[in-house]
Every structure is written in structure tokens, then in C-alpha cells.
Amino acid sequence: MQARSKVIITCAVTGSIHTPTMSPYLPVTPDEIVDAAVGAAEAGAAIIHLHARDPQTGKPSPDPRLFMNFLPRIKQQTNAVMNISTGGGLKMSLEERLEAAHAAKPELCSLNMGSMNLGLHHVAVKYSDWKHDWEKPYLEATRGGIVSNTFEQIERVIVDVGQAYGTRFEFECYDVGHLYTLAHFLDRKLLTPPLFVQSIFGLLGGIGPDPEDLLHMRRTADRLFGSDYQWSILAAGRHQMGLCTMGAIMGGNVRVGLEDSLYAGKGQLARSNAEQVAKIRRILGELSLDIATPDEARDMLKLKGGHEVGF
Numbered sequence: 001m002q003a004r005s006k007v008i009i010t011c012a013v014t015g016s017i018h019t020p021t022m023s024p025y026l027p028v029t030p031d032e033i034v035d036a037a038v039g040a041a042e043a044g045a046a047i048i049h050l051h052a053r054d055p056q057t058g059k060p061s062p063d064p065r066l067f068m069n070f071l072p073r074i075k076q077q078t079n080a081v082m083n084i085s086t087g088g089g090l091k092m093s094l095e096e097r098l099e100a101a102h103a104a105k106p107e108l109c110s111l112n113m114g115s116m117n118l119g120l121h122h123v124a125v126k127y128s129d130w131k132h133d134w135e136k137p138y139l140e141a142t143r144g145g146i147v148s149n150t151f152e153q154i155e156r157v158i159v160d161v162g163q164a165y166g167t168r169f170e171f172e173c174y175d176v177g178h179l180y181t182l183a184h185f186l187d188r189k190l191l192t193p194p195l196f197v198q199s200i201f202g203l204l205g206g207i208g209p210d211p212e213d214l215l216h217m218r219r220t221a222d223r224l225f226g227s228d229y230q231w232s233i234l235a236a237g238r239h240q241m242g243l244c245t246m247g248a249i250m251g252g253n254v255r256v257g258l259e260d261s262l263y264a265g266k267g268q269l270a271r272s273n274a275e276q277v278a279k280i281r282r283i284l285g286e287l288s289l290d291i292a293t294p295d296e297a298r299d300m301l302k303l304k305g306g307h308e309v310g311f
């Protein structure tokens with residue numbers, strides 16, 4: 001991993017995992033996503049990770065028109081790096097998942113580094129009254145579904161988005177094998193360092209949230225990538241702040257946001273994304289760690305700059 005510099009805070013403001021029933025504070029409409037992103041940036045997030053949702057139902061949507069309803073507005077109000085999802089939502093085709101990236105030509109996109117059994121069905125049993133008819137079947141479908149990210153699909157994203165637009169990637173690694181897949185594409189020279197490696201912990205079907213799991217992912221990434229990567233930590237639910245803090249102490253960057261956890265503390269729903277950003281920023285400050293500005297993050301990740309995007 002590269003030598004310690006400032007800590008990049010990423011905020012994932014809405015995602016495609018949590019549903020409106022789970023929290024009244026989950027951003028759904030373009031206006032809510034703009035407010036969430038701007039608030040997170042003002043609180044200290046250098047990177048804003050973005051999905052879109054149907055403004056009427058809150059269901060994850062790949063519609064690039066929805067993205068274009070908030071991307072330019074966020075850009076007008078912040079200097080933050082905008083990171084567009086290519087993971088999309090459950091059952092979206094790769095073509096659908098890439099629509100927003102083709103339209104936006106962003107500085108940064110997420111890229112999942114392997115197919116997996118991403119289980120959300122166990123969450124559905126916690127709720128009995130649903131705001132929308134789609135929510136329960138959407139979650140329960142993960143019992144029999146697979147999130148597809150084949151070698152062919154990954155290569156297509158690298159070529160059609162990365163090489164076509166000068167977009168770089170946040171490589172989302174949910175398990176150890178995903179690190180080896182990333183190394184495969186690096187060895188083929190389809191990618192150039194520095195890699196932005198997001199290690200993801202605590203989602204059913206991926207690696208667990210034990211500190212030993214974090215250490216194993218770190219050791220493996222160090223062995224595979226040496227000084228050619230920037231490491232970041234994402235942990236689901238109640239593990240968010242603890243593992244992010246541990247990772248930051250070990251030289252990593254951090255990701256928070258309502259995509260990853262709906263809570264600000266035990267039993268306490270976060271009222272905004274900014275609340276989580278402010279909390280991790282306070283923790284990092286107490287550890288005498290400096291926070292990267294958006295332009296410092298651009299330099300650390302060798303991004304092309306906000307003036308070269310398509311919005």
C-alpha cells in the first residue's frame with residue numbers, strides 16, 4: 001500500500017440495498033440525493049458514491065435521466081468527486097448498469113470484482129409493514145439470485161468506461177478472491193496504478209466482519225499490489241465505524257453512508273449521511289489523522305478532474 005497520506009472519506013448516500021421502509025431518512029428523490037450529497041461533502045467527504053432511485057417508489061433505477069437530475073446540481077454546489085455505480089441494483093443487466101456511466105463519463109466509477117451470492121433475504125424478516133409492494137420481493141429474491149460480474153463483464157467495464165472516458169475505478173472487493181481477480185487484470189495491463197481498492201466486510205455471501213478478516217484482506221492486497229494501491233474500508237451495518245476506524249489506523253481510507261449502514265449509533269437511525277461523515281471525521285481527528293480534500297483525493301487516485309466529465 002502507498003505510504004500514509006491523508007484519509008479519503010467516501011460517502012455512499014443511498015445505494016441499492018436498503019429500502020424506504022427501513023429508514024425515513026434514506027434519500028430517494030433527486031432533491032433528497034442532492035441534499036444528502038452536498039451535506040456529506042460539507043461534512044468532510046471527498047468522494048460521493050451515487051446510485052439513483054425511482055422518485056415515486058424508491059426502487060433502485062439505472063435511468064441516466066435520474067442521474068442527470070442530480071449530478072450537475074451536486075457539482076454546482078461542491079468540489080467533491082462523484083463516483084457513479086456500475087453495480088446498479090439487483091436484476092439489472094450490465095447494459096442498464098452502464099447507462100449512467102456512459103452518460104456522465106465520470107472521474108470515478110465503482111466496479112465489483114466478482115460474481116457472488118449477495119444475500120439480503122434475511123433482512124426481510126425484520127419488517128412486517130412495507131411502504132411499497134416491491135421491497136419485500138426484492139430482498140427475498142436474493143435467496144435464489146446471483147450478482148453477476150464475470151471476467152467478460154469486468155473487462156467490458158474497464159474498456160468501455162475506463163479506457164473510453166479516462167474514468168478510474170473504485171474496485172469493490174467483497175472477498176479475497178476478488179483481490180486476485182483484480183491482480184489478474186493488472187497483470188494483463190488493462191489497468192494502471194494506483195488502484196483504489198475498496199474492501200467490503202459483513203455482507204452475507206462475502207467475507208465476514210471480524211478484525212481478522214480485515215487483516216487478511218490487507219495482507220493479501222499488500223502482497224498482490226505492493227505500493228501500487230490506495231486501500232479503503234467499507235463495513236456493513238453495526239460494523240461500519242469500528243472496522244473503518246481500525247482500517248484508518250492501519251493506513252487506509254474509509255467509506256460511510258446510508259448505503260452501508262442506516263445507523264449513527266446502537267439503535268439510533270442516522271438522520272442524514274452527513275451525520276455519519278461527521279462522526280467518522282471526529283474519530284479520525286481524535287487519532288490525529290488528516291482528512292483529504294477532494295482535490296487531494298484526485299491527486300492520490302490520479303483522477304482526470306471534474307472539468308472532463310459529461311455533466
